[in-house]
Amino acid sequence: xxVVEKDKVISGMLHDELKRCQEMLNSLERSICEIPKGSLxxxxxxxxxxVYSYFYLKYRDGEKVISKHIPNKEVQKIMKNLELRKKxxxxxxxxxxKISYLxxxxxxGKKSGHGNIAKE
Amino acid sequence: xxxxxKNKNVFPPxxxxxxxxxxxxxxxxESLLIGSWVMPIYQEAFGIxxxxxxxxxxxxxxxxxxxRDRKTDLERVIIDLGYIPVVMQSGIRKFTRENFTVEFVxxxxxxxxxxIVSIRxxxxxxxxxxxxxxxxxxxxxxxxxxxxxxxxxxxxxFVHKLITAQRRLEEGKKDKDLDQCxxxxxxxxxxxxxxxxxxxxxxxKAQKALRASxxxxxxxxxxxxxx
Numbered sequence: 488x489x490v491v492e493k494d495k496v497i498s499g500m501l502h503d504e505l506k507r508c509q510e511m512l513n514s515l516e517r518s519i520c521e522i523p524k525g526s527l528x529x530x531x532x533x534x535x536x537x538v539y540s541y542f543y544l545k546y547r548d549g550e551k552v553i554s555k556h557i558p559n560k561e562v563q564k565i566m567k568n569l570e571l572r573k574k575x576x577x578x579x580x581x582x583x584x585k586i587s588y589l590x591x592x593x594x595x596g597k598k599s600g601h602g603n604i605a606k607e
Numbered sequence: 608x609x610x611x612x613k614n615k616n617v618f619p620p621x622x623x624x625x626x627x628x629x630x631x632x633x634x635x636x637e638s639l640l641i642g643s644w645v646m647p648i649y650q651e652a653f654g655i656x657x658x659x660x661x662x663x664x665x666x667x668x669x670x671x672x673x674x675r676d677r678k679t680d681l682e683r684v685i686i687d688l689g690y691i692p693v694v695m696q697s698g699i700r701k702f703t704r705e706n707f708t709v710e711f712v713x714x715x716x717x718x719x720x721x722x723i724v725s726i727r728x729x730x731x732x733x734x735x736x737x738x739x740x741x742x743x744x745x746x747x748x749x750x751x752x753x754x755x756x757x758x759x760x761x762x763x764x765f766v767h768k769l770i771t772a773q774r775r776l777e778e779g780k781k782d783k784d785l786d787q788c789x790x791x792x793x794x795x796x797x798x799x800x801x802x803x804x805x806x807x808x809x810x811x812k813a814q815k816a817l818r819a820s821x822x823x824x825x826x827x828x829x830x831x832x833x834x
C-alpha cells in the first residue's frame with residue numbers, strides 16, 4: 488500500500504471515507520433498531536365448517552422465539568417495514584465489508600470491531 | 608452561462624440517474640451539484656483534470672423562506688431510486704445505496720450555529736455551512752444532452768475551497784480541498800475570478816484563511832485582491 492502511505496491526499500481521502508462509512512454504519516444500526524424484525528406468517532384455523540386465517544410475526548428475542556399476532560389492518564405496514572429492514576440489512580453488510588477493506592488499506596485496523604478506528 | 612458538454616457520459620450510470628431525476632423535478636433551477644463530483648463536468652467544460660472522487664455526492668440547496676413555492680418531495684424521488692434514508696447523529700437525513708451517499712448543504716448565516724436546516728420546499732434536511740451562498744451566486748449550467756446540471760463556476764468553487772479548507776478539522780479534507788484548488792488554479796478565468804472576488808465581503812479571519820491557503824498552493828494573493 489505504498490501509494491496510501493506516501494500520498495497524503497489519497498491517504499486523507501481513505502481515512503475520510505473510513506470515517507464516513509463508520510458514521511453511516513452507526514446511523515444505519517441505530518435506524519434498524521426501530522424497524523420490526525422477523526418473518527410474517529399466515530396461520531389457518533378450521534372452526535366448524537369455516538376456515539379462518541390470521542397473521543403473526545415470528546422473531547427471536549435472545550434465546551426465545553416470539554410469535555406476535557398482527558391485526559389484519561397492520562399486515563401491509565408490517566410487510567413494508569420487513570422489506571425495508573432487508574434493505575437496511577443489505578446496506579449494513581455492504582458498509583461492514585467496505586470498512587474492513589478500508590481498514591486493511593489504511594493499516595489502522597484493529598480486531599476489536601468497526602467503531603473506533605477513525606477516532607485514533 | 609450554459610455549456611454543452613461534448614462527452615455527455617461523464618458520470619457513472621447511478622450518478623446520471625440521480626442527476627436526471629433531480630433535473631426532472633426542477634432542482635437545478637436554483638440549487639447545485641457541488642463537491643468532488645463537479646470535477647467530471649469541469650474536465651469536460653474547462654479542461655480541469657482531477658480524477659479523485661468521494662463516495663458521497665453533495666448538493667447545495669437554495670434556502671427559500673417563502674412557503675408559497677411549489678413543494679416537491681425530493682426524499683420520495685431519492686427513495687424511488689433505491690436509496691434508503693438514514694438519520695445521522697446530528698439529526699441530518701442522508702440517503703445511502705451500496706455505500707454511496709447523497710447529502711445536502713445550505714448556506715449558514717454568520718452567528719447561527721444550527722446543526723440542521725429544514726428545506727420544506729424539497730422535504731429534505733441540509734447541513735448549514737458557511738459561504739455556500741458564494742457557490743449559489745456564481746453558477747453555470749452544464750448541458751448533458753437529456754438533462755442539465757447546475758454547478759458552481761470553477762472560480763467560485765476555488766475561492767470557496769480556499770476559505771473553507773482552513774476551517775477543516777480533518778487534515779485529510781483540508782489537503783484534498785487544497786489539492787483541488789491547486790489543479791483548478793491553472794485554468795481560472797481572470798475576469799470571472801475578479802467578479803467572484805469583487806462580490807466578497809470577508810472578515811479578517813476569512814482573509815487570513817484565504818492568504819494561508821494561497822501560500823500552501825503557491826497562488827498569488829494579489830489575484831484575490833489581498834495585500
